[in-house]
Each structure stands twice: as structure tokens, then as C-alpha cells.
Amino acid sequence: MTRVRLEGPVDFDGFRRAARRLVLDGVAPEAVEWITGEEGGDLWSTAGEIDAGVVDAVDAADDPSPAPTSKARAASAPFTVPASFLSLCRSALLHREPRRFELLHRLLSRLKANPAQWRDGFDEDRRHAERLAREVRHEIHKTHAFVRFVPVEDGDGERLVAWFEPEHHVLEAAAPFFARRFATLRWSILSPRVSMHWDGIELCAGPGARRETAPPPDAGAALWLTYYRSIFNPARLKVAMMTREMPRRYWANLPEAALIEPLVAQADGRVQDMLDAAPTTPRRIRPIVLPRRSST
Structure with a gap:
């Protein structure tokens, strides 16, 4: 061997x-x-x-491709x-x-x-x-879509930090996307095998990390959850398609994943409430009045 x-x-x-x-x-x-x-x-x-x-x-x-100089080297x-x-x-x-x-x-x-x-x-x-x-x-595409950064303060100011666990060894290949997208910010993506860091100039790899070293969700995450809850449309829910686009193995890395099962469980009831509700009166919109052109 x-x-x-x-x-x-x-x-x-x-x-x-x-x-x-x-x-x-x-x-x-x-x-x-x-x-x-x-x-x-x-x-x-x-x-x-x-x-x-x-x-x-x-x-x-x-x-x-250099040509061989002799039959022995061919x-x-x-x-x-x-x-x-x-x-x-x-x-x-x-x-x-x-x-x-x-x-x-x-x-x-x-x-x-x-x-x-x-x-x-x-x-x-x-x-x-x-x-x-x-x-x-x-x-790599899912890594681009499902990384969630949290701002933290370090000795040089604010840095965005995310924890992500890719299924394959793709973090080095996915990191240049974030360097282009957040070119003026400093960020780090932590994972068990390797961590990627961007200081605004250079992209470099570091040792892997443990999940407990990642920062907890902040106020921005709470605002994102409020927005996610408000745009969830129970009448358009397709669980099979949702889990295909957002596989469950990524849910541990997504703050909004904690809302998915409660929102799905409430979907049928919310749809029925909308069907039972009386129609609303359309809001009156004032007609648009165009300014008159002065005659000459």
C-alpha cells in the first residue's frame, strides 16, 4: 500500500x-x-x-509540455x-x-x-x-444563502462573526463571495474544520472553532425574526418545497428556523381565519389632480 x-x-x-x-x-x-x-x-x-x-x-x-530527451525519459x-x-x-x-x-x-x-x-x-x-x-x-450556493452574521466588538472595532457547518469542504471556496459582498467590513466565518477571516484587505484561513465560541444572536437577529414572522404567508405554504430549498440540516445555523415549525403548525388555522373574516372595505384613494398648463 x-x-x-x-x-x-x-x-x-x-x-x-x-x-x-x-x-x-x-x-x-x-x-x-x-x-x-x-x-x-x-x-x-x-x-x-x-x-x-x-x-x-x-x-x-x-x-x-517539454518533450522527452530520451526513450528512457519518455x-x-x-x-x-x-x-x-x-x-x-x-x-x-x-x-x-x-x-x-x-x-x-x-x-x-x-x-x-x-x-x-x-x-x-x-x-x-x-x-x-x-x-x-x-x-x-x-x-457552496447554500453557504452563500444561509450564513448569518452577528456584529461583535473586538480590539479594532466591529467585526461580523458567523457560525456555519457545511456538509462538504467548501468554506474556502465560498469565502471570496463574502469578501466581495462585504468588501469594506471585517468578518469571520467559523466552522469545525476551518475558519475564514477578512480584514478588508486580505482573505485568510485559520483553525477550526467550536460552536460555543460563536456569538449569540443580538438585537438585529430579533428584528430579523419579527420581519420573518410578519412576511410568512400561510396561504402559500408548501412544506416539501420549503424543506427542499432549506434542508433541515441547515436549521441549526439559522435563527429563523426556530419559527418555522410553530408557523407551519398555525398555518391551517390562520388560513381558515382569513377565509371566515368579512371582506375589508377598500381604502379610498384621492384622485390625482394634474396641474393645469397655462395657456399662451
Whole structure:
């Protein structure tokens, strides 16, 4: 068994370097154990271990590819892959599936042996990787939608702080959106694996945090709950659609989630009250009087 040690679960550059080395050496994907720091692995044994930080990188299709100088170097010469494959890898590697590295290593091995197979859109491995990538993109979208900041005071003034628990390893990929949206503010997003911080100039990653370190809801959160309660329309309630767009696994991070079940439970009664109520008299609106034009 060959072990590959990456810097973390989102170490794309390390994966590129190690995957190229493995493919050129003819190492089978099922004979590789990928260690990212989260899974652990046999940390006491380094036999057959590859340090992903010191091996060469896979070249994209538009990168220069030096020609081998001899037949002896031909087998280990750099090879190219479609840029779309690298894009797929960048997304799929953010998934939490433990065997994602083996899957993409296998795809890379098959691409080197037969580059034309990448045109097969029904290939099982490719479809599997594309499913992982879709789920990662969906998780990034939900991260953008469901992060809730709370203002806190620190030594430099006000900072927005949020707690979020994404299903996949997407916080680094999602953070630039908040840096653009709140470019002039300082903020931090805390999560169990990693925390992202923006000081108005630089976006940086820090260690993970515990939920109890996140600030409690403030007066702004109470105002938001009042607004959410007032715009809830029981006559338009569709529970299945709501839970599909706002899955329950996110509710622990959303202040308004505490209102959902009570509002749903009261919905039928509120609709019946509206049906039983007498129609209201429309408010009289004064006619608009346009100013007269003076005749000349």
C-alpha cells in the first residue's frame, strides 16, 4: 500500500503533484491510501509514503509540455489532460466522500492511457465525479444563502462573526463571495474544520472553532425574526418545497428556523381565519389632480 500525505482535505495542488507521480509510476488507484489529516491513517508508518508537497504537478492542456530527451525519459515525461478535467477535480475534491481521491486518480490513469475516453459523457467514473462536483456547487450556493452574521466588538472595532457547518469542504471556496459582498467590513466565518477571516484587505484561513465560541444572536437577529414572522404567508405554504430549498440540516445555523415549525403548525388555522373574516372595505384613494398648463 502506497500512502500519500496531503496538507488537508482541500489540497488540490498536492493531489495534482501526487497523482501525476502515481500515474507515471504505474501505481494502481486501489493500492493508494490518501491521508489528509482528517481521516488519520497509520501515522506511525511512513513506508511507501509520498509527500505530495515535493513531487511534480500535472500539466493543464494549455500548459507547455517539454518533450522527452530520451526513450528512457519518455515514460516519465509530463502529460496533458483536458482543462475541464482539472476543473472537475477542483470541485469534486471538496466533497466529503472518502474515496474521491481514488476516483479521480483512476480517471487520470485512464486519461493517460486513452485521452479520447474523456469524450464519453456516459463514462461511469466521470458521471460519479460530476455528481460530486454538482453537490459541492450546490453546497457552496447554500453557504452563500444561509450564513448569518452577528456584529461583535473586538480590539479594532466591529467585526461580523458567523457560525456555519457545511456538509462538504467548501468554506474556502465560498469565502471570496463574502469578501466581495462585504468588501469594506471585517468578518469571520467559523466552522469545525476551518475558519475564514477578512480584514478588508486580505482573505485568510485559520483553525477550526467550536460552536460555543460563536456569538449569540443580538438585537438585529430579533428584528430579523419579527420581519420573518410578519412576511410568512400561510396561504402559500408548501412544506416539501420549503424543506427542499432549506434542508433541515441547515436549521441549526439559522435563527429563523426556530419559527418555522410553530408557523407551519398555525398555518391551517390562520388560513381558515382569513377565509371566515368579512371582506375589508377598500381604502379610498384621492384622485390625482394634474396641474393645469397655462395657456399662451
